[in-house]
Amino acid sequence: MSATDTIFALASGAGRGAVAILRVSGSSSGAILAAMAGRLPAPRVAGLRRLRDPGTRETLDQALVLWFPGPRSYTGEDSVELHLHGGPAVIAAVAGALTALGARPAEAGEFTRRAFLNGRMDLTAAEGVADLIAAETEAQRRQALRQANGALAALYGGWAARLTRLLAHQEAAIEFAEDDLPTDLCDRARTGAAGLRGEIEAHLADGGRGERLREGLLVAILGAPNAGKSSLLNALVGREVAIVSARAGTTRDVVEVRLALAGVPITLADTAGLREAGDEIEQEGIRRARSRAEEADLVLTVFAADATPDAETLRWVGPDAMVLANKADLVPAPAMIGGVEALAVSALTGAGLDALRARLTESAARLAGASDAALLTRPRHRAALTEVVAWLGDAETAVMPELASEAFRAALRALGRLTGRVGVEDILDVVFADFCIGK
Ligand SMILES: Nc1nc2c(ncn2[C@@H]2O[C@H](COP(=O)(O)OP(=O)(O)O)[C@@H](O)[C@H]2O)c(=O)[nH]1
Ligand SMILES: [Mg+2]
Known part of the structure; x- marks a missing residue:
């Protein structure tokens, strides 16, 4: 399985329906669409086309097709959507043609995984997409939509930026101890750590509302x-x-x-x-x-x-x-x-x-119940933030600047694992495992 393959999947529900949507993503998307439908429609504008079998030229369906050149697509790659008549035989015939043209069926969550890898969203937003699909009630839908739109990503991204600054101050205090930098750099890093720790602790003290919802x-x-x-x-x-x-x-x-x-x-x-x-x-x-x-x-x-x-x-x-x-x-x-x-x-x-x-x-x-605040929603979030809090505490009480520096670095790593910005290889499978095919 290569991340450079062109993949496809049924993005709408299985079974009979008025319309079925096949999604294609990857560098061959445009060529595949051209081979089946002839002329490409303008980007992001629906066009009505006959879809033909690439071998026999037989018409497989009359469909609305959409062309999303990367990076302005869900995955960030060149992508195509085929809005077919929603019968199993139509879907099977078009899927067969896509395979003949070199695309392969996508794995569960592979579209969103690519969106994440291409920087279109962070891990918490990807989780929000999964939750949005699974949402059964209004309050769940609101919470998931907010998360999918990047509410947690913005909050945690902001904390990561502040942590990076604290680390930079701490490092500067060590590197340039002899120079005439402001002498209170270490103190400022400590005060900053305490402030940030307080905010994260307040975020954690939510009574588990987001997770419960x-x-x-x-x-x-x-x-x-x-x-x-x-x-x-x-x-x-x-x-x-x-x-x-x-x-x-x-x-x-x-x-x-x-x-x-x-x-x-x-x-x-x-x-x-x-x-x-x-x-x-x-x-x-x-x-x-x-x-x-x-x-x-x-x-x-x-x-x-x-x-x-x-x-x-x-x-x-x-x-x-x-x-x-x-x-x-x-x-x-x-x-x-x-x-x-x-x-x-x-x-x-x-x-x-x-x-x-x-x-x-x-x-x-x-x-x-529904809340206007961006609440954490998974044990994974709680574990990572609890770790960040502990490292910040270490940074505040460190007896040597070098130790404070190490603690800031560890805090950043924990936060990075949460948003997926650093050292995430090991948790990608966990996050994307509960996705359905086609997302
Ligand atoms: N008078 C009266 N009888 C009730 C009431 N609720 C349950 N019962 C009766 O109490 C018996 C036991 O009810 P059930 O719901 O099976 O109790 P359970 O064993 O706690 O599940 C049944 O004969 C019910 O009809 C009530 O509010 N008033
Ligand atoms: Mg009973």
Whole structure:
């Protein structure tokens, strides 16, 4: 696989459609288009052409074709788009012709990888493109679009520029110690390091909102058997997803549904009721319930208003939990359970469900809702920036100018890995692995 090959891929979704878009990128793009379509249209202007088989000259399709001479293209290379009739046979015939003319099918993410390698975007923007394609909700789309448009690239690029300046000052202080440079160069580098470290720390202290929005929230419903967990899940999503029964121990595995609140994708997980009794299968279900609750961003602890709160469920009442007193239609629900305010609901009558939905929406917005700030979105970002912070701390407390210099250099390398500007060979595969073909 060479990075100089001319590549092609279906850029639109697979299957039948009104239009299918084949994308071609690489130095032979123009020649390939000319061989199939004759005259090239003006750059970036659609032209209607007959596409012919290069061997037999048979017409394969009538298509809109676009010609993007590099570097003003998505990849930065000469590129072509063919807007075909969207049938599998048409796509196969044109793909066959492209192969005959020397192009090869692209690998997943190869177009965006080339865009990155040609300096059209940094790594965080490339990740934004992948997230934009995967976005399921409004808030996700906004966050991904901002990142694809270079919001993180600009922020991190600015920090890299400042770090480079700090390093230069520090180096100058070492090199020209004897000369009459300002004597406070070392001090200035230290103050600058402290200022930058503060900004990065503030960026890191975002409560994981960007990462949570990208991943979606996990909300686990937990409680004793028969508290009404499955009924609540069904009532919240408005359909019968989980089996409801008066028999304890009906739900034995984790049942999950997806919904969106405040533009945040949420996985709502119904779980097996917590109790000691039950057979092997139920005990495995309970083990899964606990482990899902441990991973959850939010736990809904469900108690039956007409029963004494059980010790097992009480253990899950805490800062990341919302306490519900279900079956409030049967008896007056207690205002507090386990020392925490309980929301009275009835999965049966629907009472209190609007309030529950509002509370959930509020939590989703607080934990992961859309924000105007450019938020980091991946563990990779967090790890690299945490490293930068540590090196800056080292630079501030270094006992020798040479050590401060080394620390600045290490900080720059960590930041460079984040944006893909230095030493990135090893992480390219990781970043581009989750792309689809054609992007
Ligand atoms: N009266 C009343 N019964 C409910 C309510 N929610 C659930 N139930 C009943 O309680 C029983 C257990 O419900 P289920 O959802 O299976 O509980 P789970 O074991 O916690 O999943 C079923 O007979 C439900 O019909 C409620 O709000 N009010
Ligand atoms: Mg159940």
